[in-house]
Amino acid sequence: MKKPELLAPAGNLEKLKTAINFGADAVYLGGSRLNLRAFADNFTDEELREGIEYAHSRGKKVFITVNVFPHNEDLKGLEDYLKKLYELKADAILVSDPGIIITAKEVVPDLELHLSTQANNVNWKSANFWYSQGMKRIVLARELSLQEIREIREHLPEDCEIEAFVHGSMCISYSGRCVLSNYMTGRDSNRGQCAQPCRYKYYLMEEKRPGEYFPVFEDDRGAYILNSKDLCMIEHIPKLVECGINSFKIEGRMKSSYYVATVVKAYRRAIDAYFKDPKNYVFQSKWMEDLIKASHRVYFTGFYFGDTSSQIHDTSSYIRDYDIIGIVKSYDGRRDIAVIEQRNKVFDGDNVEVLRPEGEGFCINLDDMKDEEGKEIEAAPVAQMIFTAKVDKELQEGDMLIKLKKL
Structure with missing residues (x-):
């Protein structure tokens, strides 16, 4: 094979x-x-x-x-x-x-x-x-x-x-052939402009009762029927x-x-x-x-085993428990300092996980965070800003830093 x-x-x-x-x-x-x-x-x-x-x-x-x-x-x-x-x-x-x-x-x-x-x-x-x-x-x-x-x-x-x-x-x-987006938003899904109306939450309104909305239920599990x-x-x-x-x-x-x-x-x-x-x-x-x-x-598992029960009836939201907070641009092993490009807000002292192509992930602390001018900062809130942090383990260029969201 x-x-x-x-x-x-x-x-x-x-x-x-x-x-x-x-x-x-x-x-x-x-x-x-x-x-x-x-x-x-x-x-x-x-x-x-x-x-x-x-x-x-x-x-x-x-x-x-x-x-x-x-x-x-x-x-x-x-x-x-x-x-x-x-x-x-x-x-x-x-x-x-x-x-x-x-x-x-x-x-x-x-x-x-x-x-x-x-x-x-x-x-x-x-x-x-x-x-x-x-x-x-x-x-x-x-x-x-x-x-x-x-x-x-x-x-x-x-x-x-x-x-x-x-x-x-x-x-x-x-297989993606859909005109629902065309009808509802004027955006042609078959020309790359799908508005994903299948992810919307729908209600039922009776013609002679305008403004009275009734939820669309399927087996009492919710209204996201598509x-x-x-x-x-x-x-x-x-x-x-x-x-x-x-x-x-x-x-x-x-x-x-x-x-x-x-x-x-x-x-x-x-x-x-x-x-x-x-x-x-x-x-x-x-x-x-x-x-x-x-x-x-x-x-x-899609249609691979003949199961067609694909709908989620209670929500259209993604499950997002982790965020990427930065990409390592360089690492100074003599000083244990990493240069990081921000992706999502991160705070001084945060514990984050390191994801790299080979090997298992591991956790580090980001301490003594500073901006590009060397000024101490409590957080890196600006998209794609460059900052430095002292870390307790060796990093590599391209390492991806992720963090569990606070619930």
Whole structure:
């Protein structure tokens, strides 16, 4: 069995580097146009260039999402944009619309094409059709069981790869094809502008009783009737591998660098442990404990085992018990002083956990905090401010500092 690729989201350049550093084999991201995360930071051409060079210098790959369903006006400048992505040495583009696919085959015939999950591929005949149209990889729809994926793999040529989501937010509509946002807010989810109305709390109002709102209950558990749980398959790595999935995909281009680091590291450790000794592989509860620290909704296993009870009825909020409070920029071992770039408010004397790509996390105290001018401070409240702190253990550049929220 070939070890599957671990594919991570990269909402911006920092997240790209975080994903690579914490163990991703490849990242997917949106450029300046035609991707389904219009409200992510996305990448300028210069950021794309830097990000691709960073990944390639470390033997990793970068895939660019061009997976909207374009209207006529969206096609303007498409050829030049695709040529730019090819010149920047993108490893592949994710596509779902036949018009974009035809254009890509005409103007950048050597650029690898991956069929986006937006194309809703749920059977092997469709997968073979898309393969015949030049798709190197099929990103499967999320509404598939392990058995269905196994059958698709058995009917595909060996050189046609399949990719599947293993972790992250789930869309309550069919593989992301949704018009609810269009109707309610005028923001087109199929062109990257989803307002996530499925996460809203709904009430019922009778036509002749305006202003009288009645909660919508389902089994007396609440009113979030469209709100989905989050996918988490880390406990089932062997079953995913045995299905022949070539790429394990993590959702989350809008999530934080801490989310990216935590989830990538957990899946990296699980995958590596399995391939080190498949016959004696044992799932480690620590991996799930780490995933619970990252921002998430209630976890479930999606459609993989035929369970479709995906809704959370009592809240649409994320579980966020930990915050990232800073990134270590440098460390002076002679004086035990760390230079830190702030991410969330942190106080002098706080006890924080250190997260790094290798090894277990450990805790340190941040003492004698000072600003860039050397002035003592009680807290670092300003976003991305640089401050120093005396610590009692050696740190490394790039270490991520996280803190349990006060309840």
